[in-house]
Amino acid sequence: MNTDVIIAGAGPVGLFLACELALAQCSVLILEKEAQPDSPLKQLPFGIRGLSSPTITALYHRGMLHQLELHKHMKQPHSIPGQPPKKPAGHFAGITLNYEDIDTSQWPYQLPGAPDFGMMSEMHELETVLTKRAIEMGVQIHRGLPITGFTQHQDGVTVQAGDQTFTTNWLVGCDGSRSVVRKQGGFEFAGTEPEFTGYSCKVVLQDPEKLRPGRNVMPTGMYFQSQPGYLLLQDFDGGAFHSSDKPVTVAYLQTLLRRIAETDVTISSLEVATTWTDRARQATAYRNGRVLLAGDAAHIHSPLGGQGLNLGIGDAMNLGWKLAATIHGTAPAGLLDTYFTERHPIGAKVLDWSRAQVAIMQATPASRALNAIFRDLINTRDGATYFAGRIWGIHNRYDLGDSHPLVGRIVPDFEFEDGTRLGELMQDGKGVLLDFTANSQFKSIAAGYNGRLLHTGKAAIDRLGLSVILVRPDGIVAWAGEPATFQELPEVIFRWFGNIEHEEVPLTGN
Template sequence: MTENHEVVISGAGPNGLMLACELALAGITPVVLDALPAASDEPKANGLVGQVVRMLDMRGLYSAFTGQDRPQALPGWMFSGMQLAYPDPSSSPMYAMMMPQPRLVRLLEKRARDLGVDLRWGHELTGLQPDEDGVALSVATPDGVYELSAGYLVGADGGRSLVRKRVGIDFPGTTSETVARLAQVEVPDELRAPDGGLNIPGVGHIPFGHNRFDRGMVLAGSLQPGVLLVGTREEGRADEDGPLTLVELRASLQRILGVDVPLEEPRGPGPHAKRRIDGQNTRQAEHYRAGRVLLLGDAAHVHSAMGGPGLNLGLQDAVNLGWKLAADVNGWAPPGLLDSYETERHPVGRRVMMHSMAQSALMASGPEVAELRTLFTELIAIPEVSQHLGRLLAGSDVRYDVGDDHPLSGYLVPDLTLDDGRPVAGLLHNARPVLLELCGGAAAAAAEGWAHRVDIVEAQLTGGPAALLIRPDGCVAWAADDFEAIDAKELQAALGRWFGTAG
């Protein structure tokens, strides 16, 4: 007998699990399939940077995952290994939450199960047949094959996505002529630098992060006590086959630095990161949607990890898609709402590809690149340039076309605190839209027909707008500084555009 489900997600990585949680908050119980028998311990990303940290705070997850109250803006970040500085925290666009990806997956897995998500480890999607009403799926398990029927299928199944390939969505892009090597290692104590980098005799200090040399790039960083992450990138392609060894990584370091750096296997329980990337792919799906099939995360875009954009991009995809897909399944989505997932997020993915490739280009060898970096160092000392690059890396420069021209509309809602001490982020924990009524009741009266679908919160905000309409993904859909009769009509138009007809 075929199981019938409203939404099936292929892939239980961070993006697939985050989408599952978003759907569950909206009353949809998705099925999540993953071929692995359990969550992987393989070290991948080491944290989250950018606007996604604020989005986690909007779901109450930043505090739950870190034990800290609210995310704090960073004093700086890096662009291709060059330091961006923000001495004034109020001007910093960058946030970070350092956490190994296996821990993040386990926290999201627990949240998903607590929300009632049907998570199936060891269940591999092996076939799919979409039609205009849904998608027929074949799933393989150690005990055999079974069939599923899904109203929607979301491919969160990585850069080699079976879902993307089976529905015929092109994945254009480029593959660089480079080889990157990365491993967690032990080094002698005298080589460790206080900033998490390395002090190498004959070379000097190699700071935390990405460092360019004439013959390649060296990555150094201590993100876990006692374990150092060391990586290299060289032009050309790898001659070696099989898994990366420390002998190979050590030889790469010697070619780049001109000295031998002793490396040992890390002590303590593993697994420990050890991988080679022979040719960096930068690719983006031509479309994020094909009828009843949607793509998410690496299935939709792959790029260099330089600057840490991966989870910032993928998890924001999930939060953008979740409420729109739920609205469609629940039957109240206005026309075009689900299509806006692609129209909003595809340009953002393209922008991330642009800046990740630009950072990689600035790491290339050659005297011309060295001089270009000298020029960039001068440019990023200009506060406006540093701010622009920081907003680019954080994704805070993203503005969606929401049909409203207020300066706040289309952007992620600012990190505001109401006069009674409540943070606006706390109003979004349930992933419902919020009308922030700050003008004494006029906006609430205009929105009365949507009160079953939109949380109307009356409050005060000194020096702020008169009203804000905030989508579940934190995007400001409409705002007004004064509330006149024309504003009531514009608010109702925005409510209809994003949240359907009045009840």
């Protein structure tokens, strides 16, 4: 049986992409190398990830945000009388920024009642929610079946997985930093080599009081203790230990911890450990014929700041509707190519964000001097607001060739006068023509797209001074205008949604 799309990898990115494609009525098969979805590392505190504003909105737009439990512990930044004056909101290179220092009025399109700026979620919980959703939507997931090779031809891709062969129209590699799809698909993976080896581990400490809690930047590295026994370490060895594939033993870890922490702390036993680096690489193309990349298969960097998961979910949200339209034959020319032109610059910025953090964490006089300057900047209101905006993805914007400040950004969650919100209209994965003028001609144009473009003429409580907004299925504003510019709208709709399927109604602007 031929499948529309085979996805390599059942992590959050592969699962989210599968849900997007299934929502658009595409058949999807996921091939996952691991036999079981659970990993001990996902159950630990360092299995918790910060979700940025674009990721939170993506989950909200698809009706899954309420299913996450842990996110309830982080709310929008605000001052709380009677509580300590500073509330941590994230970090840059270990330098804490605080909610109370952030000026959210600098983000004018965040409406009251919108999803939170930043939340936390367990990897295990997120994957569980996405897996349940994918299965409910008809996605097939085969575990313990890694892709070992594939052959691309004019009409599709033949995929080998173990002793089985599958055929598909499209193959998407969401199979992580060591992606088989990327390696065998002819993709160049350019970037920089690592400065350190990172360690995530759970241990039993004989004398945990000898380690300070929180993040501690030391002359020979960094250690972070979230609670007794849960440790993150950074050793600036150029990534040598990670590359050696040597096992992390109790004796080795204790020697390393004592050197970095500068104390004779004793590790009684080691439960689980993994290593990682700050290697920063990015595919120079995200598509080769009928093979595409997303998530860590397309870009890798250090996990500092928790940007990787969010970057991958953004890839999936951007790619899903474009690939589905291509499969159904409704995509205008070049639509699928915009996946790369929009997402590659976002990925490049995240890689540089990671490199910048590493540069000011090293134990050199120059790094310490830079660290002090960054600390001063982050402790200012404008500085904290800038860094929060970068960490939470508030500044993300695609260059769509339109100077309007909202175009290329995630659409605000408008509240309508009947009490509903725009986010509720996004759950079917359709485009939305948001028409505060209730123009019957706009409704007729949307009807011509046979359900692919929804029209709403509801009045909003606060429409931010706008009259009409075209929203893509991924929640990105494609056009925002006033009556004087309405004649531009049909051309913009065609750019993203292709030819009208019913008889077009001329737009007069009246």
